[in-house]
Amino acid sequence: MKNEIERLPILVVDDDALSREVLALLLENAGYAVKTADSGDAALKQLNAAPDSPPSVVLADLQMPGIAGDTLARELRRICGASTMLLAMSGSVPGAGSADGFNGFLLKPFTMEELSRAIAAHGNDTKALDTSVHDNATVLDQAIYNKLAASMRKERLKQLYDLCLADVEQRMTCMLRSASYSDSVAYRKDAHAIKGSAGMLGAIELQNRAALLEEGGIDANHVASLNELRVACSRLHRILVARNADSGAGSSEEDMRDEHSTEK
The missing domain is CATH 3.40.50.2300 (Response regulator)
Structure with missing residues (x-):
């Protein structure tokens, strides 16, 4: 209850x-x-x-x-x-x-x-979160992904991650433009937004990369830093594609078992 x-x-x-x-x-x-x-x-x-x-x-x-x-x-x-x-x-x-x-x-x-x-x-200090930076090799938080997967249909879960990746791509374009105009405020704002949405979905590497961009702001290596963010997007996309394929295979096996049982 x-x-x-x-x-x-x-x-x-x-x-x-x-x-x-x-x-x-x-x-x-x-x-x-x-x-x-x-x-x-x-x-x-x-x-x-x-x-x-x-x-x-x-x-x-x-x-x-x-x-x-x-x-x-x-x-x-x-x-x-x-x-x-x-x-x-x-x-x-x-x-x-x-x-x-x-x-x-x-x-x-x-x-x-x-x-x-x-x-x-109700007004008392809340338990502090662990804000230490995760290993950048960790692309996706399995626990968060599993919680989301258990709470919604596969199509809805895919839509959420697709929205996140599309949003990151759009914001990276805006960040490049902000860097060309030396607009550090807008640059950090987009990095902050990426960090927040990626964190909610357990996209750990994206979250960490965006946090570094928000903290560091525009620097001489901002193009390389944004490219690293784009690589993190690609890694996350590959993992999600593989998970969707595995999920689809699992569904097919279940369907085959059901069909076999029906034939019996």
């Missing part, structure tokens, strides 16, 4: 479409009643439209354009009241004051178990 925390209504606020979709899917599969908003302004508009039924939890990304951070927290508290738990999330440790007004903070990527502990604590 689902516990009370898992049935709580929760509002996810994140400007990155892929991260928002993946997180919403994970939360729904964990038993939460999920609504989403693509910005702080959209979240406030949504909440103002139904002031008598605020969510039990608001999970908001700290690094969004428009209203965000402590300003968003104050507005959320004004509308939702003291009974709603406000949790901030980000792919980076927040700067001084940016998470003020929130009850807690979660470092992306986080598990549903860590979210449940944060909700149960």
